[in-house]
Amino acid sequence: MFQWAKRQLDRISSPTLDWVQVEITTHCNGSCIYCPHTIMRNRWVSRHMPIELFNELIPFLGYTDLVYLQGWGEPLLNSDFFEMVRACKARGKRVGFTTNGMLLTEDTIQTLVALQLDIIGISLAGTTARTNDRIRKGSNLNRVISHLEILHKIKAEMKSQVPAVHLAYLMLRSNFHELREILPIARKVGAQQIVASNLTLIVDPKLSAEAIFNDTERMDYYRNTLEEIKQRAAREKIVFDYHGPGLEEASVCCRENVRKACVINIEGEVVPCVLTNPVLCGNREATHGKTPRHTFKDQSFPLRGMSFGNIRNESLTRIWNKKEYLKFRDLFDPRKTGKPEQVHSKMPECCVTCYKRLGA
Numbered sequence: 001m002f003q004w005a006k007r008q009l010d011r012i013s014s015p016t017l018d019w020v021q022v023e024i025t026t027h028c029n030g031s032c033i034y035c036p037h038t039i040m041r042n043r044w045v046s047r048h049m050p051i052e053l054f055n056e057l058i059p060f061l062g063y064t065d066l067v068y069l070q071g072w073g074e075p076l077l078n079s080d081f082f083e084m085v086r087a088c089k090a091r092g093k094r095v096g097f098t099t100n101g102m103l104l105t106e107d108t109i110q111t112l113v114a115l116q117l118d119i120i121g122i123s124l125a126g127t128t129a130r131t132n133d134r135i136r137k138g139s140n141l142n143r144v145i146s147h148l149e150i151l152h153k154i155k156a157e158m159k160s161q162v163p164a165v166h167l168a169y170l171m172l173r174s175n176f177h178e179l180r181e182i183l184p185i186a187r188k189v190g191a192q193q194i195v196a197s198n199l200t201l202i203v204d205p206k207l208s209a210e211a212i213f214n215d216t217e218r219m220d221y222y223r224n225t226l227e228e229i230k231q232r233a234a235r236e237k238i239v240f241d242y243h244g245p246g247l248e249e250a251s252v253c254c255r256e257n258v259r260k261a262c263v264i265n266i267e268g269e270v271v272p273c274v275l276t277n278p279v280l281c282g283n284r285e286a287t288h289g290k291t292p293r294h295t296f297k298d299q300s301f302p303l304r305g306m307s308f309g310n311i312r313n314e315s316l317t318r319i320w321n322k323k324e325y326l327k328f329r330d331l332f333d334p335r336k337t338g339k340p341e342q343v344h345s346k347m348p349e350c351c352v353t354c355y356k357r358l359g360a
């Protein structure tokens with residue numbers, strides 16, 4: 001009886017979220033040069049989310065339209081991946097994930113189409129193999145494109161519109177000149193959407209120079225090129241979105257949808273965004289308790305995890321409605337925010353020192 005009443009109460013006060021992002025693995029077969037998984041390899045904890053923990057989330061799926069299976073890792077490495085997709089689809093949810101594309105065998109693709117997966121995001125960091133494979137070590141652009149061509153063919157054979165292919169291009173100073181060539185690739189693989197994003201978590205200080213928002217002298221070039229690609233894409237009915245390219249210094253917004261979405265990490269912790277995911281703090285014992293750091297505006301800051309609760313112990317409704325979580329989300333509420341200096345003084349350091357807060 002008590003359990004029943006608890007469930008009813010949970011349902012009444014349940015939030016409506018745009019999506020729930022679930023980190024189902026921190027293992028990866030790639031070694032991208034900018035990724036904390038690579039840079040912090042000595043302290044990285046590689047783990048899969050067990051299906052039992054994922055199942056604890058199932059009762060809360062009613063809150064959201066989209067479940068996005070993504071964290072700091074390659075989702076296809078979790079052997080329960082298909083089971084997880086199936087469980088979400090069985091509850092009428094849209095499901096998506098982002099992959100490096102290397103494990104998309106014909107069998108895997110057949111299964112994804114048969115399961116009616118909704119979105120497959122493909123990460124790229126160049127439109128030539130030379131550039132992409134240098135930055136995304138362990139990836140092979142030509143192979144990824146051929147996998148996507150197979151996906152395109154199988155979708156046509158199975159008369160399926162899904163999964164929609166989204167290309168996620170990481171813009172860096174050293175690969176920006178190749179971005180124009182993303183459209184022919186998108187056309188070739190039948191991609192509907194392209195998102196060009198920035199390097200916002202800089203764990204290796206040497207990579208600061210690669211972030212295009214730090215290349216302030218060429219901002220007009222970046223902006224004009226991005227707008228030109230956007231217009232060309234629109235003519236081909238491809239959505240092209242980009243972040244930045246520059247920083248909005250007075251901003252109190254956050255590029256992540258923290259007010260209407262959340263991330264559930266590999267351990268079941270509910271966190272506002274991937275940048276506050278406690279997995280980034282890694283295994284302290286491996287580095288004698290030293291805190292990992294990131295670079296923001298040429299200064300070094302500790303990486304700090306944040307969690308508002310764990311779905312092993314509490315319902316997502318209860319966690320979402322906690323006072324401290326509400327207070328955190330209010331910091332990003334455009335109706336409630338005051339002057340930037342006032343808001344910044346209330347923000348946790350991880351947000352003050354975050355490029356996503358500046359629109360990057």
Ligand code: SF4
Pocket residue numbers: 028029030031032035036037038072073074100123136
């Ligand atoms: S594929 Fe993704 S998780 Fe793996 S190293 Fe590259 S960026 Fe990191």
Ligand code: SF4
Pocket residue numbers: 253254255256258272273274275276350351352354355356357
């Ligand atoms: S400002 Fe940065 S750290 Fe803070 S919630 Fe947004 S993305 Fe996460």
